[in-house]
Amino acid sequence: MKKVHVYVTLKRGVLDPQGKAIQKSLNSLGYEEVVEARVGKYLELQVEEGPNLMGRVKEMCDKLLANPVIEDYSFEVEEAIHS
Amino acid sequence: MKKVHVYVTLKRGVLDPQGKAIQKSLNSLGYEEVVEARVGKYLELQVEEGPNLMGRVKEMCDKLLANPVIEDYSFEVEEAIHS
Numbered sequence: 001m002k003k004v005h006v007y008v009t010l011k012r013g014v015l016d017p018q019g020k021a022i023q024k025s026l027n028s029l030g031y032e033e034v035v036e037a038r039v040g041k042y043l044e045l046q047v048e049e050g051p052n053l054m055g056r057v058k059e060m061c062d063k064l065l066a067n068p069v070i071e072d073y074s075f076e077v078e079e080a081i082h083s
Numbered sequence: 084m085k086k087v088h089v090y091v092t093l094k095r096g097v098l099d100p101q102g103k104a105i106q107k108s109l110n111s112l113g114y115e116e117v118v119e120a121r122v123g124k125y126l127e128l129q130v131e132e133g134p135n136l137m138g139r140v141k142e143m144c145d146k147l148l149a150n151p152v153i154e155d156y157s158f159e160v161e162e163a164i165h166s
Contacts, residue, residue: 001118007125022126022147031143033131035084042090042125043105048116060114064105 002047004057006075008066009040040071053077085130087140089158091149092123123154136160 010016016038023037043065047053057075066073093099099121106120126148130136140158149156 009125009127019126023128025147026128026143029143029146031139033133033139034128034143035131036127036129038127040125040127042092042123043102044092044119044121044123045106045109045117046119048118050116056114056116060109060112060117063112064108 002049002053003078004043004045004047004053004075005078006043006045006057006061006065006073007040008043008061008071008073010038011070011072014070041065085132085136086161087126087128087130087136087158088161089126089128089140089144089148089156090123091126091144091154091156093121094153094155097153124148 010019019037019039022039023034026034026037045057045060047057050056054077057077061073061075062068093102102120102122105122106117109117109120128140128143130140133139137160140160144156144158145151
């Protein structure tokens with residue numbers, strides 16, 4: 001079993017009203033040093049081992065996990081810890 | 084200027100219906116090796132340098148960015164790339 005971490009972010013230039021709201025809220029709570037906030041998604045997948053794991057995760061991102069028109073993604077694979 | 088990456092995840096044991104939906108969708112698209120998906124948030128903050136940056140980011144997470152009742156968070160600080 002492998003654990004895959006996927007990070008999905010809005011492309012540079014795409015407006016992020018949720019991030020803007022978070023930045024303004026932080027500023028009004030007294031954290032005036034925050035000049036920008038951008039919000040993305042973080043996914044953890046547990047995947048059974050098989051051939052071409054990297055390629056298949058890339059396909060999952062392109063088809064379902066990210067919207068390639070407005071989002072970028074990256075991912076990394078780690079050995080899952082047995083518990 | 085520093086760039087701060089914040090990862091917010093649901094605590095283990097908290098139901099994640101969005102993650103379950105993603106897992107089932109991946110399975111029905113033919114990615115049957117995916118046995119679990121959990122969804123979290125990923126935030127990128129641009130922060131002006133100042134004293135006690137780590138402590139202040141921790142406060143921001145506790146007060147606004149994460150819900151400590153049901154969520155865990157972690158963060159890391161990097162030098163922002165000048166562009």
